Amino acid sequence: MTMIEDEQRPSPDTVLARITADDARAKRAKLKIFFGFAPGVGKTYRMLQVARDLVVEHQADILVGLVETHRRRETAAMHLGLDILPKKKVTYRGHNLEEFDLEAALARKPAVILLDELAHTNAPGSLHEKRWQDVLELLDAGIDVLTTVNVQHVESLNDVIEQITGVRVRETIPDSILERADDIEVVDIAPEELLARLREGK
Numbered sequence: 259m260t261m262i263e264d265e266q267r268p269s270p271d272t273v274l275a276r277i278t279a280d281d282a283r284a285k286r287a288k289l290k291i292f293f294g295f296a297p298g299v300g301k302t303y304r305m306l307q308v309a310r311d312l313v314v315e316h317q318a319d320i321l322v323g324l325v326e327t328h329r330r331r332e333t334a335a336m337h338l339g340l341d342i343l344p345k346k347k348v349t350y351r352g353h354n355l356e357e358f359d360l361e362a363a364l365a366r367k368p369a370v371i372l373l374d375e376l377a378h379t380n381a382p383g384s385l386h387e388k389r390w391q392d393v394l395e396l397l398d399a400g401i402d403v404l405t406t407v408n409v410q411h412v413e414s415l416n417d418v419i420e421q422i423t424g425v426r427v428r429e430t431i432p433d434s435i436l437e438r439a440d441d442i443e444v445v446d447i448a449p450e451e452l453l454a455r456l457r458e459g460k
């Protein structure tokens with residue numbers, strides 16, 4: 259064995275650290291993000307599609323934590339047959355709001371939970387200010403999470419998006435959430451198709 263070969267070979271401690279990290283990664287709860295360039299591209303529909311496939315193919319224990327259908331019939335129909343967590347009622351400044359019930363989700367502890375709109379700001383009085391913080395707690399509890407987000411909500415891209423659109427997006431997620439994801443599925447359609455979908459109320 260030459261000295262050069264010996265220098266290139268990783269130390270036993272390095273190999274052990276890699277194995278330990280890979281093992282921890284394999285055991286931890288999984289985060290899958292459905293990522294789009296704009297509202298209406300079909301992220302929520304695709305998330306529900308994947309959830310239904312998991313039920314059929316793997317008999318997975320799936321819970322719809324909170325999904326925004328925006329009154330789209332096709333999306334609402336995808337709920338059929340899935341277990342849906344009741345929303346938490348919150349009163350704020352005289353308004354009745356409905357929020358994701360993190361406590362109930364943790365108590366129910368499904369294998370996989372669906373939680374739409376990752377950048378959402380929770381109503382005052384919730385356990386966490388942001389939905390992405392709810393997601394981190396679910397992952398820490400060993401629950402796999404399927405969620406959705408648009409590119410304009412990524413914190414590091416906020417300034418670029420504002421330059422392009424002239425609109426400052428207030429609700430953002432830290433880049434570390436994307437780095438934590440085990441899978442990011444880009445949901446994309448042509449701009450012309452998106453405009454047609456929006457005109458049709460989809």
